[in-house]
């Protein structure tokens with residue numbers, strides 16, 4: 001599948017984005033582990049999160065789809081999961097794989113996990129090593145550091161205090177989930193705060209959890225089903241907001257976007273670049289997760305520097321941010337972001353390679369990039385490399401390019417934002433993007 005993108009002069013309107021991917025995964029997993037019923041509204045019905053639903057069903061949770069994005073999960077309880085009858089395929093979803101590894105560390109049976117070609121390349125040692133220290137048996141490729149992996153848990157697991165060398169919510173969450181089965185409190189520290197959706201939702205499901213001096217500590221105990229209202233995904237909204245900031249005549253509002261402070265780095269960066277971000281609190285999110293209506297208006301952008309603790313707050317938004325940086329005046333630097341190399345693709349290399357085809361040079365650094373603007377993107381034939389966020393960033397670049405852009409290999413957009421093209425075209429008031437086989 002490919003997208004043909006025509007440049008536009010105007011974007012206007014109010015749209016919604018689908019439910020937050022990180023929060024959806026967690027609602028399904030905690031629902032499966034809880035006693036009683038969990039009702040989820042606004043669940044992200046995209047490939048990644050449907051992998052998590054399929055996984056909890058394979059493990060014995062009773063899931064009913066009651067309507068679009070509305071799921072009822074009858075939890076199996078902390079000790080009620082069953083050995084799955086087949087390999088669990090996590091597809092492209094790192095969150096499914098890593099958080100499940102944490103859950104499976106506490107199950108007294110073997111489970112086999114695999115994923116697509118991208119996920120099978122991604123590092124798993126960051127979770128399998130601490131889970132091994134807690135007592136889980138993990139075997140698999142590359143000394144149990146790459147999928148496919150087989151996991152057999154132990155009860156109880158040994159409580160550990162883990163210091164993660166990377167700011168990763170997936171690592172933190174995996175260890176906290178395993179901690180539900182530990183023989184004492186488990187704690188995780190990290191170099192900078194990563195997204196805290198697990199902490200908020202675990203507390204909501206009745207877990208005893210505390211955060212002090214940068215470390216999160218969980219006391220093992222039962223979870224109880226809850227109602228979860230998933231706000232819109234700021235990582236999906238980011239593409240529309242950046243488009244709103246760079247298309248000549250634009251005013252774009254995205255409603256009910258999750259604005260958990262651990263996720264709003266893209267808004268901080270865009271404001272530092274001179275964009276005016278309007279944020280009006282909206283009640284429709286879960287009370288554990290704040291939501292807002294966000295509006296971005298076209299304006300001249302200037303370069304910025306992104307590093308340190310801001311990086312985990314916008315790590316998934318770097319492809320979108322890079323598009324804004326290319327059209328901004330001055331030299332934008334992104335550093336402390338080596339994690340970009342182990343996402344759905346190596347996003348530092350991918351941005352340099354694909355932007356070059358559009359006549360924009362991105363200087364690669366080991367832990368980031370340097371982009372000198374302002375540049376005009378030139379319409380070209382580019383490719384996502386199977387990475388949903390690259391596909392959407394290149395499409396947004398195409399909106400402000402000189403001439404037509406063809407983005408190849410765009411089926412991956414369905415992993416997080418299946419209605420991306422329709423949503424963008426609604427703002428463009430016509431078919432700025434057409435989908436071709």
Ligand code: S3P
Pocket residue numbers: 021022023095167168169170171173194195315316339
């Ligand atoms: C996620 C955490 C981040 C992020 C990913 C989703 C999560 O990954 O990039 O898209 O839901 O916990 P890391 O934990 O590897 O930083």
